[in-house]
Amino acid sequence: MHGQRSRFLTVMITVGLAFFYIPMILLVVYSFNYSKLVPVWGGWSTRWYKVLFQSEEVWSAVSLSLKIAIVNATFATFLGMLAALSMVRFGQFRGRTLFGGMLMAPLVMPEVITGLSLLVLFITLKQVFGWPENRGFATITIAHITFSMAYVAVTIQARLTGMGQSLEEAASDLGAKPFKVLTAITIPRLMPALVSGWLLAFTLSLDDLVIASFVTGPGASTLPILIFSRIRLGLRPDINALATIIILVVAVCIAIAALILFRQQQRDLLDQQLAKREE
Amino acid sequence: MIEKSNVNDTTWHTDDKTKPLVQIKGLTKKFGDVIAVDNIDLDIYQGELFCLLGGSGCGKSTLLRMLAGFEYPEAGTIKIDGMDMSNVPAYERPTNMMFQNYALFPHMTVEQNIAFGLQQDVMPKDEIADRVHGILKLVELEDYKKRRPQQLSGGQRQRVALARSLVKEPKLLLLDEPLAALDKKLRKQTQFELANIQEQVGVTFVVVTHDQEEAMTLSSRMAVMDAGKFKQIGTPTEIYEFPETRFVADFIGSANIFEGRVSEDGADHVIVSTNVGEVYVNHGQSIAKNKKLWVGLRPEKIHLSITPPPQIGPNQIMGQVEDIGYLGETSIYKVRLKNGQIVDVTAPNQRRPMSRTHSITWEDAVYLSWEPESAMLLIS
Incomplete structure (x- = not known):
């Protein structure tokens, strides 16, 4: 009975994982395909990697995407932190519920609507103030900040609520002025949430196709826009090569994160043992 | 009316009985419709170890937090050493607090935790080091100064918290359930330690506790609180031997x-x-x-x-x-x-x-x- 059930579980988990990973494995394998036609196997080769590295179009898209993602993540984390702080630490100010609702709205707003409304905003701004002259890096970054900030705010808000206020009160009690409390206590304590908020905003931006498509202009293609337009023109194996590199980068990042987490757990365990010895 | 010459808080004898260190007048605090502290008057004198004793929700912690400057009263005044505290924020008050769960900064060592308060004032580095060393000696934690709070036992953390709140030599030290997080045996031992340290440093202590035994052993004078009001104020002996009401008689010890x-x-x-x-x-x-x-x-x-x-x-x-x-x-x-x-x-x-x-x-x-x-x- 028990053996049967565990066999059932094994099968289910295998099928499930296969469903996730076989497409990725295929993608990686086909990135080494010599043939120009994606579905036709033409033997092993790294020619598409060479093509990829020589393609200026791809590299400008990658660098634009990374630039946007980094600037976006930094601003979104800063603004999201301020929003979370005012939600959690400023008590019941007037309009708090409204502010909280408006802060969370981008989470549930369809991307198409966000994208469209921002496009309308930028067009109006251009007519009234003459800025932005061209849509591109600046407009995409602003658009990304507006929606990813909400995600960051939620992450930080959860951490702030969980942290309680006594450490900040203790610092203030010991004579630290509010700004000092923020820099010496709140921000160091928030660091894990700030880092994960930053990474979340970074990923959201790197990943976004819909909103970026709305607010971009001629000549400014982010990586997702480039990939998507390439696919419309017909799949080419150099995109597989690009995807393989992205998978590799993500895998390395996850491994590093896991290592950090593991070392932190080891440290906590050691601390506990040390504390126990003092009892 | 009962007239008892020995149960009267104004007869507390100190060196400086003309001017109490803490003067509380008509203090009231509401949370929404709930009155946490209800029109309280209290004088606390220099060098006292004053306990606020009461069940949960009686307003004792709120009163302490108002002394520290974390809560602001709806009505009434608090004067510390003659100065009105109404518009003085927590970081400028001559008080320090020892928190219930110690609130030690987990990202700092014991030494850094204790030095934090001194660093907020303009003070030369070697003087900070001297004072940190001195207070570590007092609480017998010199060998642990490089450790982080997570690497200490409950009793050691409690002593770090005490050292951190004492190192600035406050006029008034506020202690919120200082022993509640310790196990029973350690608590009994620490009660006496705490009272000894108070005697050594001479700082006025205000201790909030729900534990009547703790209040009895620690305090030189105590107040029994219920529903935001003082039921009785006096020395532990006065409160135990001469309670004025059935509530107090039953709250401290038991009574037929x-x-x-x-x-x-x-x-x-x-x-x-x-x-x-x-x-x-x-x-x-x-x-x-x-x-x-x-x-x-x-x-x-x-x-x-x-x-x-x-x-x-x-x-x-x-x-x-x-x-x-x-x-x-x-x-x-x-x-x-x-x-x-x-x-x-x-x-x-x-x-x-x-x-x-x-x-x-x-x-x-x-x-x-x-x-x-x-x-x-x-x-x-």
């Missing part, structure tokens, strides 16, 4: 309570007629005749015997032992009186139970008696 009326008000005594007989009290309280009041008797102040007392008189009741609780050092006897009321009596177990065959046991008819100074008169 009988309702009665004053039948005789003499110069040196009062006689109260209760439903269990006459109670003769000789501790100089003066009460109007016929006034309704309650008589409280502490279980340990009642003498239990099988043989009748040598003289028939007041302060004697008969009953039957209904139950005995053996607690080791003492036993609790539940004695049922003729009117059905159960009276608790505690007696020390000076002999081992196996030689108790001739002593009091279940169903025995017993005489309860007490000294004339033992009964407590409770006005409400």
Whole structure:
């Protein structure tokens, strides 16, 4: 009975994982395909990697995407932190519920609507103030900040609520002025949430196709826009090569994160043992 | 009215009795519709170890937080050393607080935690180092200064928290349940340590606690709080031996309570007629005749015997032992009186139970008696 059930579980988990990973494995394998036609196997080769590295179009898209993602993540984390702080630490100010609702709205707003409304905003701004002259890096970054900030705010808000206020009160009690409390206590304590908020905003931006498509202009293609337009023109194996590199980068990042987490757990365990010895 | 010369907080004797360190007047704090602190007046003097004792939600922590500057009152004033604190934020008050769960900064070492407060003032680095060293010595944690709080035991963390709050030499140290997070044995030991340290440094302590034993051992004076008000303020002895109300008598220790009326008000005594007989009290309280009041008797102040007392008189009741609780050092006897009321009596177990065959046991008819100074008169 028990053996049967565990066999059932094994099968289910295998099928499930296969469903996730076989497409990725295929993608990686086909990135080494010599043939120009994606579905036709033409033997092993790294020619598409060479093509990829020589393609200026791809590299400008990658660098634009990374630039946007980094600037976006930094601003979104800063603004999201301020929003979370005012939600959690400023008590019941007037309009708090409204502010909280408006802060969370981008989470549930369809991307198409966000994208469209921002496009309308930028067009109006251009007519009234003459800025932005061209849509591109600046407009995409602003658009990304507006929606990813909400995600960051939620992450930080959860951490702030969980942290309680006594450490900040203790610092203030010991004579630290509010700004000092923020820099010496709140921000160091928030660091894990700030880092994960930053990474979340970074990923959201790197990943976004819909909103970026709305607010971009001629000549400014982010990586997702480039990939998507390439696919419309017909799949080419150099995109597989690009995807393989992205998978590799993500895998390395996850491994590093896991290592950090593991070392932190080891440290906590050691601390506990040390504390126990003092009892 | 009861007039007791020794139960009055204004008679607290200090070197500087003209000017209290802390003056609280008409202090009120509401959270929504709930009144946490209700129009409180209190003076605390230099060098006192003052305990605020009460159950959860009685307003004791709110009062402490208002002293620290974390909460602002709806009405009333707090003066510390003559200065009005109304517009003084927490970081500028001459107070420091020891938090219930210590609130040690987990990303700093013991040394950094303690130095944090000094670094907020303009102070040369070597003086900071000197003072951190001195306070670490006081709490005997010199060898642990490089550790982080997570690497310390509960008792050590408690001492770091104490050191951190003392190092700035505040005029007033506020302690929120300072011993609640320790286990029972360590708590008892730490109670005395805390009182010793207070004596050494001479700083005025205000301690919030829900533990009556802690309040009794620690404090030089204490206030019993309930529903945002003070029920009674006095030294531990005054509160225990001369509670003014049934609430206080029952909150601190336990008490058997009988309702009665004053039948005789003499110069040196009062006689109260209760439903269990006459109670003769000789501790100089003066009460109007016929006034309704309650008589409280502490279980340990009642003498239990099988043989009748040598003289028939007041302060004697008969009953039957209904139950005995053996607690080791003492036993609790539940004695049922003729009117059905159960009276608790505690007696020390000076002999081992196996030689108790001739002593009091279940169903025995017993005489309860007490000294004339033992009964407590409770006005409400």
